[in-house]
Amino acid sequence: xxxxxxDELPVRPGAPARSSWGxxxxxxxxGTLNFIEPRHARAAAALVRDGDVHPLNWDLTLPAxxxxxxxxxxxxxxxxxxxxxxxxxxxGFYPQGSSQWDGLRHFAAAGHGFYNGATLEEVTTPGxxxxxxxxxxxxxxxxxxxxxxxxxxxAREGAAPxxxxxxxxxxxxxxxxxxxxxxxxxxxxxLLVRTGWVEAYAALGDDARAAxxxxxxxxxxxxxxxxxPRFLWDHGIAAVAxxxxxxxxxxxxDGADLSLHEALIGRLGMPLGELWALAxxxxxxxxxxxxxxxxxxxxxxxxxxxxxxxxxxxxx
Numbered sequence: 602x603x604x605x606x607x608d609e610l611p612v613r614p615g616a617p618a619r620s621s622w623g624x625x626x627x628x629x630x631x632g633t634l635n636f637i638e639p640r641h642a643r644a645a646a647a648l649v650r651d652g653d654v655h656p657l658n659w660d661l662t663l664p665a666x667x668x669x670x671x672x673x674x675x676x677x678x679x680x681x682x683x684x685x686x687x688x689x690x691x692x693g694f695y696p697q698g699s700s701q702w703d704g705l706r707h708f709a710a711a712g713h714g715f716y717n718g719a720t721l722e723e724v725t726t727p728g729x730x731x732x733x734x735x736x737x738x739x740x741x742x743x744x745x746x747x748x749x750x751x752x753x754x755x756a757r758e759g760a761a762p763x764x765x766x767x768x769x770x771x772x773x774x775x776x777x778x779x780x781x782x783x784x785x786x787x788x789x790x791x792l793l794v795r796t797g798w799v800e801a802y803a804a805l806g807d808d809a810r811a812a813x814x815x816x817x818x819x820x821x822x823x824x825x826x827x828x829x830p831r832f833l834w835d836h837g838i839a840a841v842a843x844x845x846x847x848x849x850x851x852x853x854x855d856g857a858d859l860s861l862h863e864a865l866i867g868r869l870g871m872p873l874g875e876l877w878a879l880a881x882x883x884x885x886x887x888x889x890x891x892x893x894x895x896x897x898x899x900x901x902x903x904x905x906x907x908x909x910x911x912x913x914x915x916x917x
Contacts, residue, residue, distance in 0.1 A: 632870020752797030788837030842874020
């Protein structure tokens with residue numbers, strides 16, 4: 602599709618700087634998912650060669666203890682109909698507690714409101730409405746995905762960062778990894794970035810996990826910097842996801858800087874994925890050198906929700 606360059610944004614008078622408000626129409630509800638057209642889904646499906654399926658969803662009960670005031674759900678099993686049927690229930694379920702998408706209700710452009718001008722009142726009113734997850738759920742996500750295995754690339758260079766400390770992944774590093782992997786980004790892609798955080802967390806004992814949660818915002822490598830929004834927008838990236846707690850680079854206990862959440866969600870209308878399980882996919886990609894794949898994601902159809910479990914699967 603035709604789109605303005607990042608440096609030509611905004612196109613709507615009075616919209617925040619570097620925002621896409623109005624690019625997809627004044628009533629748009631899905632943001633950069635508009636980049637995924639039927640032709641992109643058809644081309645992505647043609648990438649399937651071996652039928653190798655990789656669910657990208659982490660254990661729904663992790664992390665435990667939870668981060669950012671969230672906690673794992675309480676799962677209750679119970680029988681009925683004379684013990685012939687088993688049903689279950691989740692209590693205290695946070696849709697953004699484990700592998701997730703941050704929706705367009707999740708983060709505002711400070712001083713301007715939420716994507717495309719939605720107000721705080723509109724996005725905190727329960728039920729269907731502007732920017733609710735029902736808009737994503739009705740269309741689904743089926744697209745080409747590209748994995749940039751930053752953790753793997755740095756490990757091969759002998760420069761693997763501490764998975765629990767801040768390490769900046771900027772656009773030049775993403776470009777370098779893409780070149781090393783021999784893969785290019787295209788309009789309509791879902792970009793997956795592996796930092797190695799989920800595997801490192803899985804290796805921790807209970808005490809270390811508790812200490813990580815108690816410290817506040819967990820430290821991690823991640824995306825950061827002014828180069829990222831331009832890089833993603835000018836490549837026509839439809840959504841970006843990583844395997845760390847907040848997509849962004851963070852020092853332990855530092856909860857102040859979520860500038861990319863504002864730049865990407867609030868201003869550009871771009872879905873952000875967090876805590877995706879990418880290790881198995883990375884191993885498969887490294888084995889045969891193919892870092893592109895067909896990806897599907899079924900957002901939870903909960904009207905008015907600000908986020909959703911990822912429900913993502915990669916097929917190669």
